[in-house]
Amino acid sequence: MVRRHLHKFGGSSLADADCYRRVAHILLTHGQSNDLVVVSAAGKTxxxxxxxxxxxxxxAIWxxxxxxxxxYQQHMVEQLLTNDSARDLRxxxxxxxxxxxxxxxxDAMTHYQTSYLVSFGERWSAxxxxxxLRGSGVEACHVYAPSILVADEGIMPKIRMDQSRQLVQRLLDESGDQRLVITGFICSNPQGETLLxxxxxxxxxxxxIAAxxxxxxxxxxxxxxxxFNADPNKISDAQLLDSMTLAEADRLARLGSPVLHERTLQPLFDTEVSLAVRSSYASHTKFTLISPVTxxxxxxxxxxxxxxxxxRCQVAGDGKELLAALNQQGVPLLAHWLHTNEQEACELSLACTLDNGQQTLALLQQLSDAFGLSAINRCDDYGLVALVSADANVYRRGFARLLNRRAFALYQDELSLVTLVPAAQVTTLTQKVHRRCAGxxxxxxxxxxxxxxxGSAWLQLFAKARANLSNExxxxxxxxxxxxxxxxxxxxKGIDASVGIERLVEQGQEWQFTDLFxxxxxxxxxxxxxxxxxASASLTLHYPAFLAHGIxxxxxxxxxxxxxxxxxxQLKQQLNVRRLFWRYNASCGAGLPVQHALNDLHNSGDKVEAIGGIFSGTLCWLFEKFDGSQDFSQLVLEAKELGITEPDPRDDLSGRDMQRKLLILAREIGLPLELDDIELTSLVPDHLQHVSLTEFIDQLSDLNGPMATALxxxxxxxxxxxYVASLDLQDGKCRAKVGLESVARTHPYANLTPGDNVFVIRSACYxxxxxxxRGPGAGREVTASAVQSDLAQICHDLLHE
Known part of the structure; x- marks a missing residue:
């Protein structure tokens, strides 16, 4: 039978008799009869x-x-085994x-004898x-790992992979289907002497062994x-990860995460072995699976x-050769920074764990002559905060915004973002980064x-833009x-915006405002x-209710x-009390940044003195075309057929639309105006204002005489x-009007692309x-774009409250 699974249990999972029973239950319920088991020494053995x-x-007395x-060992034996089995182990x-x-x-113990003595803990556990397991009716035997793992000696034993693979395979072939319980932590040199x-x-x-x-x-x-996506002992809402790649886990381990050591992961590279990390105290719960790819x-x-x-040190050249040398020496750096100081000398900053600090400092001193190093110093007053992800670049902007002037610039590689901050700031920054990027x-x-x-145009735009905005x-x-x-x-659960607005409406139900809220x-x-x-007036009247519901x-x-x-x-007060946002750039100028410009002038300390312009694409089109070569009424009918006017052209010709837009801009700069405070000269004669649309079209030629005379x-x-809207602030007085004006042929109002809007803003600085x-002030696409821009801005504001 092919062996599929290896289970490893640490000392905390084998701390007492109850823990052993729990582990045995896991092995009986979460595996096969021929699984391998690796054990650590029990508890603090x-x-x-x-x-x-x-x-x-x-x-001293030992x-x-x-x-x-x-x-301690005998007590566990007596609690777990029957008399015969217990007698043998005693x-x-x-x-x-x-x-x-x-x-x-x-009188003196060799290094091998010391290692052999320390290995008793694993031997007792196995x-x-x-x-x-045998007492539970399972065929099982214990295996002393030095019989299958052979290594050359060094600072850390280096496993002889080919020889050890042959020994492992031979053991598997000879052991049949019984469970093998193997000691962890130990191996042997070629002479059979114990190494740790x-x-x-x-x-x-x-x-x-799995590899x-x-x-x-x-x-x-x-x-x-x-x-977890953060240390649950420090971050209360840290979440368990379902999966991660081996490369991500390796980078996390190299950055000092305590869950897995980087050496644990190395045998898994270039294999198809996946690694699960689970709790022996809650074997039924979710766990993390680390795979070569996910x-x-x-x-x-x-x-x-x-x-x-x-x-830190100053280095001759660009520092890259020194970094390569440190890498060749196996120096486990957490991150590094290279920059040029005011004297145009290259400064290198290296971050490593406290355990490796003195060793790295000594190595830099040894390499000082070869690489022209000077001003070498070590400081242990900084802490590290890092984010690990295969999509690290996606989180760079959000992470960077959280850094203050005492933080190091972000170090970035393919899998991580790393910064250093004063030790006192580590906890706070970790919480902020988790909340912003990983929470x-x-x-x-x-x-x-x-x-x-x-609405249809916005829906199409949203379908394309949603993913990028969500990720950003x-x-x-x-x-x-x-x-x-x-x-x-x-x-x-969410609606697929790409479905199309007609199909979405078809799926809807009739509604009343009470039910909707x-x-x-x-x-x-x-x-x-x-x-x-x-363009619903009744919907506008329910704005207070939307705000009251926190929308x-x-x-x-x-x-x-x-x-x-x-x-x-009332609306502005509700917004302030409820800390809500209301943006309405699309209501004036469509996608043109008019309100943005007014706000920027105000925020810069400038004072707006006048606002004027042509705020209607329809009226711009009509008057750019009206040169006397055809009657004004003919132009209106042509514009209506082209869909440039509203269904009832009087909605454009009355000037009421431009009057409302001018009022919006006036209030945007703080003027407490009412609509009637803006003088309005309509292009629609009084006798045609209230007749039916058919009658108005029939009598449209009545506009020709007055317009020909004006021209x-x-x-x-x-x-x-x-046809112009204007607002002037002079001597503390405000004059606002909408109507016909004559302007020079060189004036900004005189040479527009038909259908454009133009806004002219005069201030103390301008x-x-x-x-x-200037630009398109109407149209489904540009208006939808303005709505999407306002939506994105509110999302930004919500994240920076």
Whole structure:
């Protein structure tokens, strides 16, 4: 039978008899009869063995400590095994005790004898676990790892892979289907003398044996559920990761994460072995699976070290050759920074763990002559904060925004972002980075109110832009509702914006405002933004209710911004009290940045003195075309046929639309105006204002005489006629009007592309040479783009509250 699984249990999973029973249950319920098992020493056994050696070295009495250790082992044997099995292990413990006594009584112990004594903890664990499994009716035997793992000696033993693979394969062939319980942490040299595999040696043993045996999966059972996206002891809302790649896990380990040591992962590279990290105390819970590759989205992990060693030096050249030399020497750097100082000398900063700080400093001093190093120094006052992800570049902007002037610039490689900050700032920055980049994504829901041409264009734009905006801001931005004048389609799970607006409306139900607000309030999202892309007056009247329910607003509908002043002020007060956002750039100038410009002037300390322009694409088109070659009424009919005018051209010709837009801009600069404070001269004669549309079209020629006269008057002066909105602030007085004006042929109003809007802003800074904003001021695409811009800005604002 092919062996598929290797289970490894650490000391915390084998701390007492109950732990052993729990492990045996896991092996019986989570594996196959021929799985491999690697065990560490039970509880603190290894530390107690080292303590015996320390007592001996000090010349202190060690016999009592040894007796307590043997009693601890005997107590577990008696609790777990039947009489016959227990008797056998008690006898072997007695023999082991005698052997340990002999070793401790030697005048001098060799390195191999010391390693052999320390290895008793793993040997006892393997023996006891194999006996416990046999007592449960499972064929099992214990294996002493030095019989299958052979290594050359060095600072850290280097496994002879080919020889060890042959030994492992032979063991598997000879053992049949029985479970093999193998000691972790130890191996042997070619002479059979015991060597220790060092820190995290048992985990390394497990992945190494799995790679040598060709096993599909290694599970490291420990006292934590797996790998979290931050240290759960420091971040209360840290989340368990379902999966991560081997490369990500390796980078996380190299940055000092305590869950897995980097040596544990090395045997898995260039294999198909996956590694699971699970809790032996909660075997039924979710866990983390580390695979050579993963097809799921890469979740970021935030890690930190409270203190690191920072080494700095000046280096001749660009420093790259020195970095290559350090890498060749195997120096485990966490990150590095190269920059040129004011004297144009190259400065190199290296971050490494405190354990490696002195060793790295000594190496830099050795290399100083070869690489022209000077001003070498070491500082241990900094800590490290890092983010690990295969998509590290996606999180760079969000991480960078959190750095203050005392933080190092971000070091970035393919899998991580790293900075150093003063040690006192590590915890705070770690929490901020986790909240911004790795915490639960804020879910922002969007409700579309209005399903006409602009609504349809926005929906298409949103379908394309949503993913990028979500990734950029690290939020979950979802369309949750589409509401027409008669039907509402609400889906808490999210709506596919690419489906098309007609199909979405068809799926909707008839609605009333009361029912609609109940549905919106129940939606599972952190924030909700409603987009009013309608021209509905009744919808505008319900803005206070939207704000009362905590819903942010985006308006292409200009009726709210130009509503009666008490209503407008009520909305602004609600926004302030509820800390909500309302943006309405699309209500004036479509996608042109008019309100942005006014806000920028105000924020810069400038003072707006006048605003003027042509705010209607329809009226711009008409007057750019009106040169006397055809009657004005013919131009109006042509524009109507082209879809340039509203269905009722009087909505354009009345000037009311431009009047409302001018009011919106006036209020944007702080003027408490009402609509009637803006003087309006309509192009529609009084006798045609209230007749039916058919009658108006029949009598449209009544406009020709007055318009021909106006054109002739201005032409005689060498000027042109335009329909203009203007607001002037002089001597503390405000004059606002909308109507016909004659302007010079060189004026900004005189030479527009038909259909454009133009805004001319004069201020204290832009007095003799005013600020001019010109471009398409209407159209479904540009208006939809303005709505999307306002939506994105609110999302930005919500993240920076």
């Amino acid at each position: 290894t530390n107690k063995l080292y303590h015996l050696l320390a007592l001996r070295q000090q010349g 016999q009592e400590a040894l007796a307590e250790l043997i009693q 006898e072997r413990l007695g023999a082991d005790k005698a052997e340990i006594v002999t070793l401790l009584q030697l 023996r006891l676990m194999a006996a416990l 595999l060092g820190r995290n040696g048992s985990d390394f043993s497990a992945t190494l 040598l045996a060709g096993i599909n999966r290694v599970t490291i059972w420990t006292d934590v559920e797996g790998v 097809h799921s989205a890469s979740a970021p992990v935030v890690t930190s070290l409270q203190r690191v060693s920072l080494l 639960p994504r804020k879910r922002i829901g969007v409700i579309l109110l209005g399903t006409g041409n602009i 801001l690290q939020i979950s931005l979802e369309l949750l509702g589409v509401v027409s004048s008669t039907k509402a389609y609400i889906d808490a 109940e549905q919106l309030t129940a939606l599972p999202c952190d924030e909700l933004i409603a987009l009013d892309i309608s 942010h607003m985006v308006s292409a509908n200009k009726l709210a911004g130009s509503s009666p002043l008490p209503f407008y002020r 002739a008057d201005v032409a005689a002066q060498g000027q042109v006629i335009r 007095h003799s040479n005013p600020l001019i904003i």
